[in-house]
Amino acid sequence: MKLSVGILGATGLTGVELLRLLVRHPGVEIAWVSSESQTGVPYAKVYPSLANRLPEAVSTLISMQAAQQTAPDAVFSCLPHAASAGAIEPFLKNGKTRVIDLSADYRLADRAVYEKTYAHAHPHPERLAGAVYGLSEIHRQRITGATLVANPGCYPTSILLPLIPLLREGIVLPQNLIADSKSGVSGAGRKATDGTHFVFVNENFSAYKVAGEHRHLPEIAEQLSGANGGAVAPLFTPHLVPMERGILSTIYADLAPGKTAADVEAAWNKAYANMPFARPVKDLPQTADVTRSNECRFAVRQVPGSSKVILVSVLDNMVKGASGQALQNFNIMFGLEETLGLL
Numbered sequence: 001m002k003l004s005v006g007i008l009g010a011t012g013l014t015g016v017e018l019l020r021l022l023v024r025h026p027g028v029e030i031a032w033v034s035s036e037s038q039t040g041v042p043y044a045k046v047y048p049s050l051a052n053r054l055p056e057a058v059s060t061l062i063s064m065q066a067a068q069q070t071a072p073d074a075v076f077s078c079l080p081h082a083a084s085a086g087a088i089e090p091f092l093k094n095g096k097t098r099v100i101d102l103s104a105d106y107r108l109a110d111r112a113v114y115e116k117t118y119a120h121a122h123p124h125p126e127r128l129a130g131a132v133y134g135l136s137e138i139h140r141q142r143i144t145g146a147t148l149v150a151n152p153g154c155y156p157t158s159i160l161l162p163l164i165p166l167l168r169e170g171i172v173l174p175q176n177l178i179a180d181s182k183s184g185v186s187g188a189g190r191k192a193t194d195g196t197h198f199v200f201v202n203e204n205f206s207a208y209k210v211a212g213e214h215r216h217l218p219e220i221a222e223q224l225s226g227a228n229g230g231a232v233a234p235l236f237t238p239h240l241v242p243m244e245r246g247i248l249s250t251i252y253a254d255l256a257p258g259k260t261a262a263d264v265e266a267a268w269n270k271a272y273a274n275m276p277f278a279r280p281v282k283d284l285p286q287t288a289d290v291t292r293s294n295e296c297r298f299a300v301r302q303v304p305g306s307s308k309v310i311l312v313s314v315l316d317n318m319v320k321g322a323s324g325q326a327l328q329n330f331n332i333m334f335g336l337e338e339t340l341g342l343l
């Protein structure tokens, strides 16, 4: 029997990416796709590339209110933060539906950190303790039993997957970590702003939200601190590059005494053995290596004569950084083959 799934905010960039994956997933039946601004509009009018890919009965966008009258097996929320927590609440209350939230609403365990970072009161702080951070390879066991999975941010996924095993095993020191990350423009969502408009992005390269201003930093710090067993306060500088999709993070770390780049590779190989979507590689990875795939790839280089290592990590922000990892989490939650619909 197929599992029924609904998508809230299906008109956005992560929504359409998710639908592209779901229409090929053999264990899924799409129950509905929702939109507030385009209720009643055929999905194929919004995204003609998906014409004839949705069953006739669900090919028109429905309102969030109509969606909330249903109880599918799973709901993916592709809504912005704040809107998402309110929208998924009826599903969490119906006693059946399990939710994968792509927004940041349930990513931070600490309510005060969330409220400071996102500058509004958390709509449902009572649910924070029960939400599971959906970094699939790291929290797989807790994801299996979860009703609410908070899908990680795109930059955090690219930084956490290479660093967490190294902190857990004491291969790198928790001090002086620096993540220097570059993202394609789809990371900012569908609506163009002055910062993401083609005219200003094309043939341009810029840093933004430096020195602790970016909202992904508390998420990165919380997860690294958990892996380290004590506070970690990395530096994180995001950049915008003139490409559609992809993230490359260059991470600078100090090796623990006596450790080398070979220990980094050994820790990765141990942590990610038989995990197809977290892949240590020898050659320096490039964003094009993982375009439209659910893989995060990373490599290490040690600075000769020094205890510094440089980790280079890449992923597709729309796939492993968002909708692909969401589907991976869905597969884990429902006991399906983890790679289903993703290879």
Ligand SMILES: NC(=O)c1ccc[n+]([C@@H]2O[C@H](COP(=O)([O-])OP(=O)(O)OC[C@H]3O[C@@H](n4cnc5c(N)ncnc54)[C@H](OP(=O)(O)O)[C@@H]3O)[C@@H](O)[C@H]2O)c1
Binding pocket: 009, 010, 011, 012, 013, 014, 015, 034, 035, 036, 037, 038, 077, 078, 079, 080, 081, 083, 102, 103, 104, 152, 153, 154, 186, 187, 188, 189, 190, 191, 317, 318, 321, 322
């Ligand atoms: N883009 C990425 O690389 C990425 C990566 C990881 C996580 N995320 C997160 O995933 C979520 C979706 O991101 P996205 O890039 O897909 O955003 P998006 O392209 O802006 O799409 C969001 C959709 O949500 C709907 N929406 C907007 N405001 C709403 C509101 N107040 N109430 C109800 N619906 C609203 C809109 O649909 P209608 O106008 O049709 O109603 C819109 O199409 C965000 O929380 C984002 O932070 C994004």
